Every structure is written in C-alpha cells, then in structure tokens.
Amino acid sequence: MTTPKKRLGVKSIETKHMAEREEALRGLKNLDRKTFLKVSAAALSAVAANGLVSPHSFQPVRVAHAETLSGKVQSFRFAYISDSHLYERSLNDRFINALMRAVDDINAMDPQPDFVFYGGDLAQLGQTKEIELGAQILKNLKAPLRMMVGEHDWYFDMGEKWRELFGNPTYSFDHKGLHCVVLNSVVEKDFWTQRRLSPMDRMKTVAGLDNGMQSSFSVGAEQRAWLEADLKSKPNEAPIVVFSHSPLYKLYKPWNFWTDDADQVQAILKRFNSVVVFHGHTHQLLTNRIGNIHFHGFLSTAWPWPYAPQGLPELTIQMGRPDPFNPNDGCGDGSALIHPDGLADKIYNLWNRNPVTMTRAFMTSRGTKDRPPIPLLRSY
Ligand SMILES: [Fe+2]
Ligand SMILES: [Fe+2]
Numbered sequence: 001m002t003t004p005k006k007r008l009g010v011k012s013i014e015t016k017h018m019a020e021r022e023e024a025l026r027g028l029k030n031l032d033r034k035t036f037l038k039v040s041a042a043a044l045s046a047v048a049a050n051g052l053v054s055p056h057s058f059q060p061v062r063v064a065h066a067e068t069l070s071g072k073v074q075s076f077r078f079a080y081i082s083d084s085h086l087y088e089r090s091l092n093d094r095f096i097n098a099l100m101r102a103v104d105d106i107n108a109m110d111p112q113p114d115f116v117f118y119g120g121d122l123a124q125l126g127q128t129k130e131i132e133l134g135a136q137i138l139k140n141l142k143a144p145l146r147m148m149v150g151e152h153d154w155y156f157d158m159g160e161k162w163r164e165l166f167g168n169p170t171y172s173f174d175h176k177g178l179h180c181v182v183l184n185s186v187v188e189k190d191f192w193t194q195r196r197l198s199p200m201d202r203m204k205t206v207a208g209l210d211n212g213m214q215s216s217f218s219v220g221a222e223q224r225a226w227l228e229a230d231l232k233s234k235p236n237e238a239p240i241v242v243f244s245h246s247p248l249y250k251l252y253k254p255w256n257f258w259t260d261d262a263d264q265v266q267a268i269l270k271r272f273n274s275v276v277v278f279h280g281h282t283h284q285l286l287t288n289r290i291g292n293i294h295f296h297g298f299l300s301t302a303w304p305w306p307y308a309p310q311g312l313p314e315l316t317i318q319m320g321r322p323d324p325f326n327p328n329d330g331c332g333d334g335s336a337l338i339h340p341d342g343l344a345d346k347i348y349n350l351w352n353r354n355p356v357t358m359t360r361a362f363m364t365s366r367g368t369k370d371r372p373p374i375p376l377l378r379s380y
Contacts, residue, residue, distance in 0.1 A: 126203050
C-alpha cells in the first residue's frame with residue numbers, strides 16, 4: 001500500500017487564511033504602531049484570500065489648499081470612521097478586520113487628514129473589552145482622533161468605560177476657524193429602573209432599536225442649554241459644524257433614525273448662515289437639508305442598514321442593494337472637505353463600489369447641480 005506523499009510547504013488557501021487570521025488576532029494583544037502595520041497587513045491579506053478586496057482603493061485626496069481669509073475657515077479635510085460594532089475578539093473578528101481596514105485606508109491618505117472623526121457605536125454591547133479593543137485599534141491612526149459616543153457604547157455601564165478612555169462625550173473645539181460641536185444625541189428616558197433590568201438587558205434593549213420598550217433618542221434639556229451657551233458668543237456668520245450620532249432630524253421613529261428634540265436643536269442652530277451636521281447610526285448614504293442646515297450620514301464599517309420604509313429626504317442618493325455574499329459591500333469610511341464658508345463636500349468611500357461625493361454645490365442648489373450618478377442597482 002502506498003501512502004500519499006506528504007506535501008511540504010504548500011498550504012491551502014483556507015489554512016493560510018486561518019493562519020493569517022490567528023496572527024492578526026494575536027497581534028491585537030500588543031498593538032503599537034509597528035506591530036499594527038504588520039497586523040493590519042495580515043488582516044488585509046486575510047480579506048484578500050476571501051476575495052473581499054475592494055476594486056476601488058481609497059480615492060486620491062484633493063489637496064485642501066489652506067486659504068487664509070480673514071473671518072473665514074481655512075479649507076481642510078477630515079476623515080471619518082463610524083459604527084464598527086466590535087464584539088470581543090474571541091466572538092467575532094470580522095468587524096475587527098473591518099475597523100483595521102478603515103484605519104489602513106485613512107493612514108494611506110496623502111496628505112493626511114487634519115483629524116479623524118469617529119462617529120459612535122465603536123462597541124456592540126458596551127462591553128469593556130469591546131471598547132478597549134476599539135481604542136487599541138484606533139490608536140494606530142496617524143492623524144489626531146476625535147471621538148463621539150453611540151448608544152451601543154453607552155447603555156451597559158452608562159458610559160463609564162467610554163468616558164474613562166475618551167473623556168466627556170459633549171464638547172466643542174475650533175479648527176482652522178471652524179467651530180465644531182460634538183453632542184451625545186442618544187440620551188434615553190429611564191425605561192430600566194422600574195423594570196429592574198440588568199445592565200446587559202438594558203444594553204440589549206437599546207441595541208435592538210425596535211422592540212418598543214426603549215424611549216426615543218434625544219439630546220436633552222441639559223445639553224441643549226450647554227449648546228446655546230457654547231454658541232452664544234458666535235456671530236450668525238460663523239460657520240458651525242455639529243457631530244451627532246443619531247441624525248438631528250426625524251426620519252423613522254421605529255428604528256430610532258430619529259432625535260426626539262431635533263426641532264429644538266435645529267431652532268438653536270437656525271440663526272447661523274452655515275451649519276453642517278455629520279451623523280452616524282444610520283449606516284448608509286443619507287443626505288438632507290432643512291433650511292440652513294445640511295445633514296450628512298456616515299457609512300458603517302460593520303454593515304449597511306436598509307433604508308427606512310417610509311421614504312427618504314429628497315437629497316438622498318440611495319445606495320444600491322449590497323451583495324449579500326460579500327460582508328464588506330455597503331460598508332466603508334470616508335472624508336469631508338470643508339470649504340472656506342464652512343460647507344462641506346462629503347465623500348462616502350464605499351469599499352466595494354465607486355465612491356460617492358455629495359458636494360457643497362449639490363447641497364446649496366438643492367440637488368440641481370453636481371448630482372452624483374444614480375446607482376444602477378435597486379436600493380435596499
Ligand atoms: Fe450603529
Ligand atoms: Fe447607533
């Protein structure tokens with residue numbers, strides 16, 4: 001009887017993929033910049049082995065020429081990552097790889113963005129290990145990082161771990177003449193105390209979005225008062241950018257694509273000539289304009305949500321239906337180019353589709369100029 005020859009040095013694609021995955025996950029335990037480069041390259045090749053590499057590399061960035069105009073913003077670009085929904089590494093590595101891919105995308109931008117904005121929902125169930133893992137991966141960004149909180153980061157320990165690592169979720173900062181405000185827009189009324197829910201049941205209820213037990217999101221009276229005070233000294237001509245996790249308008253209540261006191265927040269912002277709101281949470285191409293306020297959604301690195309069934313804002317160019325066999329389709333990251341008037345060209349860097357840019361001209365012309373091509377495939 002002949003024994004099959006032992007094949008030395010030839011690994012199947014599957015074995016190779018598993019080995020690379022192991023290396024990537026092992027490396028996450030000790031992630032300094034040098035290790036990360038190795039680890040993220042390993043993660044990327046694991047993705048490549050599955051045929052998931054995007055045909056579109058990150059778009060070459062337009063150089064943001066700094067314009068020194070008195071009283072105006074110096075043009076600049078920031079990049080964003082959002083909604084990574086990390087599980088602990090022992091449970092799921094797909095979302096970890098996706099976040100590492102986004103970090104790689106942004107680290108490859110030349111020139112580098114002025115900062116990277118994280119749009120919330122770093123964790124899936126607000127677990128310490130999930131938030132720490134996210135912080136570890138994001139540490140490898142070359143550009144400075146600004147953080148925003150999402151409901152998935154908050155409702156296990158009411159933001160304790162998140163605040164310990166990232167600070168106060170409500171803050172403002174100035175960048176090149178632009179005033180930026182970051183809000184915690186996922187404040188919920190207490191639905192848990194009377195029901196005696198455990199922290200995990202509270203978290204899972206919020207994460208479920210549509211089980212009817214939880215309340216709607218809001219910014220709340222306290223933060224609205226803070227916002228008014230923060231903006232008090234700003235003249236009406238001062239361009240303002242606001243970051244919120246949920247959209248600061250009312251789109252679809254059953255999924256909390258909604259902020260309950262959006263009208264009151266908009267009223268505070270109404271006197272300004274130029275306001276742009278960037279939000280996470282909706283995981284899709286989503287564009288809106290209400291009066292002077294332009295709204296842009298962020299893509300998720302984890303999954304795309306379907307569109308709300310009751311219609312969409314007029315300016316939204318809908319995403320095509322994602323390929324269900326490709327877990328990266330419909331996901332991505334992106335950037336925004338801020339113009340001297342404070343308005344933005346917003347780029348959705350879809351990992352498996354052509355990138356889509358919603359320009360300032362598209363927004364100011366209410367969709368008559370610079371309309372991006374409509375995707376050929378049906379939306380979802
Ligand atoms: Fe999310
Ligand atoms: Fe969310």
